[in-house]
Amino acid sequence: MIEVDRGRLLSNYDFLTDSATKAGSSAALFEGQERKEVWPVLKANAYGHGLQVVASILKERKFAYLVVDSYFEALKVREVSKQPVLMMGYTLPSNFSKMDFRALALVVYDLESVRVLGQLGRKVNVHLKVNTGMNRQGVSPEALPSMLTELTKYPSIELQGVCSHLADADNRDATFTRKQIGCFETALSIIKKKGFNPKFVHLNNTAGAAKVNVGNAVRAGIGLYGISPLLPTDPSNSKPSGLKPALKFISTLVAINELKSGECVGYNCTFTAKTKMKTGVIPAGYYEGVGIRLSNKGQMEINGKVVPIVGRVCMNMTMIDLSEVSAKVGDNVVVISEDLAAPNSVVSIAKQCETMPYEILVHLAESTRRIPI
Numbered sequence: 001m002i003e004v005d006r007g008r009l010l011s012n013y014d015f016l017t018d019s020a021t022k023a024g025s026s027a028a029l030f031e032g033q034e035r036k037e038v039w040p041v042l043k044a045n046a047y048g049h050g051l052q053v054v055a056s057i058l059k060e061r062k063f064a065y066l067v068v069d070s071y072f073e074a075l076k077v078r079e080v081s082k083q084p085v086l087m088m089g090y091t092l093p094s095n096f097s098k099m100d101f102r103a104l105a106l107v108v109y110d111l112e113s114v115r116v117l118g119q120l121g122r123k124v125n126v127h128l129k130v131n132t133g134m135n136r137q138g139v140s141p142e143a144l145p146s147m148l149t150e151l152t153k154y155p156s157i158e159l160q161g162v163c164s165h166l167a168d169a170d171n172r173d174a175t176f177t178r179k180q181i182g183c184f185e186t187a188l189s190i191i192k193k194k195g196f197n198p199k200f201v202h203l204n205n206t207a208g209a210a211k212v213n214v215g216n217a218v219r220a221g222i223g224l225y226g227i228s229p230l231l232p233t234d235p236s237n238s239k240p241s242g243l244k245p246a247l248k249f250i251s252t253l254v255a256i257n258e259l260k261s262g263e264c265v266g267y268n269c270t271f272t273a274k275t276k277m278k279t280g281v282i283p284a285g286y287y288e289g290v291g292i293r294l295s296n297k298g299q300m301e302i303n304g305k306v307v308p309i310v311g312r313v314c315m316n317m318t319m320i321d322l323s324e325v326s327a328k329v330g331d332n333v334v335v336i337s338e339d340l341a342a343p344n345s346v347v348s349i350a351k352q353c354e355t356m357p358y359e360i361l362v363h364l365a366e367s368t369r370r371i372p373i
Contacts, residue, residue, distance in 0.1 A: 001050070001249075001250055001368065001369045001370075001371055002048075002248070002249050002364065002368050002369065002370045002371070003247070003248040003250065003338075003370075003371055003372075003373045004049050004050060004051070004053050004057070004063045004240055004246055004247060004250075004310070004371065004372050004373065005244075005246045005247075005248070005338065005373055006057050006373060007227055008244040008245070008246040008338075009049075009054065009057055009224065009225070009226075009246040010057065010060060010061065011024050011221060011244060012224050012225065012226050012243050012244060012246065013038060013040065013061055013071045013220070013224060014061075014223065015049060015242045015243060016038050016206065016218065016220045016223050016243075017037065017038045017208055017285060018208050019210040019242075020037075020204070020209045020210070020218045021036055021037055022210070022268075023196050025099065028335050036215075036216050036218070036336075037063045037064065037217055037218070038063060038208060038209070038216065038217070038218045038220045038224075038323060039063055039064065039065045039066065039067050039086065039177070039202070039214070039217050039218065039219050039220065039362075039368065040054070040057060040058055040066055040067065040224050041061070041219050041220060041221035041224065042054055042066055042067065042068050042077065043067065043068050043069035043073060043088070043089070043221075043315060044069065044071075044362040045146060045359065045362065045364075045366055046225075046291070046360045046363035047221065047222060047224075047362060048200045048247070048360075048362050048363070049225055049246065049247055049363040049370065050360070050366075050370030051068075051073060051076050051077065051126050051277045052076055052077070052079065052080045052237065053370045053371075053372050054081050054233045055076075055077045055080050055081045055083070056081065056237070056372070057227075057372055058083070058327070059081055059083070059306065063083075064084065064200065065083075065084050065085060065086040065099075065217075066083050066085050066086070066107065067085075067088060067219050068085055068086070068087055068088070068089075068101040069088055069089035069236070070087065070089050070091070070093060070219050070347070071087060071095070071099055073085075073087075074087055076103055078103070080216055081122065082103065083103075083104040084104065084187050084207075084368055085104050085105070086104075086105045086106075086107070086127065087104060087105070087106050088159075090137075090178060091105075091106070091113075091118075092258050093112055093113050093115075093116035094116075095323060096113075096116050098119060100123075101122060101124040102121065103306075104122065104124075104125075104214060105124075105125040105126065105127055105129075105160055105161065106125070106126050106127070107126070107129050107137075107163065107290065108126045108127070108128060108129070109125045109128065109130075109131070109137055109138045109139045109147075109252070109267075110139070111130040111146070111147065113132070113149050114126075114147070114149065114151060114154070115159065117156075117157055118150075118154025118156060118289070120156070121156050121305040122156055123158070124150065124156065124157055124158070125158045125160040125161075126151075126157055126159060126160065126161075127159075127161030127162065127163050127198075127200065127202075128147065128161070128162050128163070128191075128198075129152075129159060129162075129163050129164060129165075129184075130144065130162065130163070130164045131164070132165075132180040132181075132183040132184045132185060132187070132203075133167060133176065133179060133180045133183060134165050134166075134167035134180075134226075134228055135166075136165070136245050137163060137218060138165075141183060141186060141190070144162060144187055144190050144191070145190065145194070146151065148190070148191065148194045148196065151192075152194075153205075159191075159196050159198050160198055160199050160200060160292040161198050161199065161200035161201065161202065161204075161217075162187070162188060162191055162198045162200075162201050163191070163200075163201070163202045163203065163215075163219075164180065164183075164187075164202070165205065166183050166203060166204065166205055166207065166208045166212070166267070167180065168180075169204075169205060169207035169208035169211075169212065169218045169229075170207040170229045174211075175290055177183075177208065180203075181214055184203055185212060185214070188201065191275055195257065200215075200217050200316060201215035201216055201217070202215045202217035202218065202219055203215050204217075204218040204219065204293055205218070205219055205220070205221060205227045205229070206208075206218075206220050206221055206222050206223030206224070207223075207229040209223065209288065218264045220298075222357065222358060225245065225246050225247065225249075225358045225361070226243045226244045226245035226246045227243065227245060227346060227347065227361075228235065228241050228243065228347075242340075245338045245339075245340060245345065245346060246338070247336065247338065247346070247361070248334065248338040249284075249289070249334070249335040249336035249364065249368075250333065250334055250335065251284045251288075251332070251333045251335050252282065252283065252330060252332060252333065253280045253281070253282060253302065253327055253329055253330065253331045253332075253333055254281055254282065255280065255281040255329065255330075256278055256279070256280050256281075256322060256327070257278065257279045257280075257281070258278055259273040259277050259278070259279060259288055260273065260276055260278075261273055261275050261276055263281055264311075265310050265311035265312065265319050266295075266311025266312045266314065266319055267311070267312070268312060270295060270311055270312050270335075270342060271296055271310045271311040271317070271359065275320075277321065277323040278313075278322040278323050279310055279319050279320065279321060279322060280302070280319065280320050280321075280322045280327060281315065281317055281319055281320075282300070282316055282318050282319075282335070284316070284317070284318060284335055284368075285313050285314040285317050285318050286313050286314070286315060287315050287316055287365055288316065288364070288365045288367075288368055289336075289360070289363045289364035289365055290309075290318050290335060291313070291336075291349070291353050291360065291363070291369070292312065292313045293351065293353040293354075293355075294309055294313055294352060294353065295309065295311065295312040295313045296309065296310060296311065296312070297309065297346050297347065297352055298313075298344070298352055299343045300318075300320055300333050300334060300335055300344055301333070301334040301342070301344060302320070302322070302325055302327050302328065302332070302334070303325055303327055303329055303331060305324065305325040306342075306343055306344070307320045307321050307322060307324070307325055308321050309319065309321075320333070322364045336349065336360075338351070346360050347362060
């Protein structure tokens with residue numbers, strides 16, 4: 001099972017809100033943008049924490065939007081919360097006619113989407129995404145006047161927000177981030193001159209929350225879940241930051257095996273016992289999110305003692321060395337620790353796998369039960 005710590009999640013939200021508030025906001029180009037708030041990002045199953053679990057916990061805080069990627073995720077939120085949802089991902093325009101736009105805003109950046117939405121004649125709130133240098137999504141600054149002209153043709157479409165995305169805010173060198181800010185502010189000026197007055201302007205992610213003072217909303221992703229957005233190789237990543245990991249993955253010891261010297265463990269015999277030893281089996285493998293890159297390298301915790309993974313991680317099972325610990329079938333095994341300093345924390349695992357904490361978290365199987373604590 002996966003435990004999601006309610007107190008830590010809310011504390012992280014409050015910390016990010018405080019950081020964003022202290023960062024302030026640049027002189028507002030539009031009316032009514034004095035207040036700055038944090039919008040929780042719940043895409044990819046709430047970064048592995050469980051979309052509906054997290055949405056339910058966040059009912060204790062007030063903000064304009066929960067942020068998701070897809071309409072599927074938006075519908076999942078609606079099952080547990082009345083909180084409005086901002087949908088950031090791409091949707092085929094042919095699907096717009098099947099969607100319920102109540103308590104929903106869409107990010108748009110292409111003419112076809114605007115035209116199809118406008119021709120529906122149904123009221124819809126949109127947030128226009130501008131490409132400021134990430135070159136992934138967004139209307140280019142050169143194409144912005146044409147897009148704004150198109151939006152004026154459809155009174156049913158409300159330009160409620162303008163946004164972009166920081167590509168390099170986790171870099172200590174802010175050169176590229178400053179370039180993006182300049183581009184974004186130019187786009188905002190164009191939008192204002194065209195007579196639009198969007199209620200929301202949002203550029204910041206977690207990495208930019210405390211240092212970029214543009215806009216009146218922050219889309220908080222990884223930081224909400226207590227993980228620094230710094231790269232895994234950055235030594236500051238595992239240092240206290242005011243954020244606390246909200247997830248703990250616990251499995252169960254289901255078997256104990258006695259091995260003789262020379263006997264092997266797992267597929268392809270990648271581990272051979274050098275002496276008589278005991279190994280244990282837990283019912284979680286690479287499907288459940290125990291990366292195969294942890295084979296013969298990763299660690300877990302049982303009865304307060306850290307033990308190594310032995311053999312190749314299987315699809316639904318992993319073997320651990322029990323030679324130095326007293327254990328019995330039924331004991332809990334901590335697969336992912338909520339302690340950042342632990343060798344099996346999300347950050348530590350990401351370093352071992354030469355990847356980012358994001359990847360480790362989103363690969364946790366949705367079929368694993370999430371429990372708020």
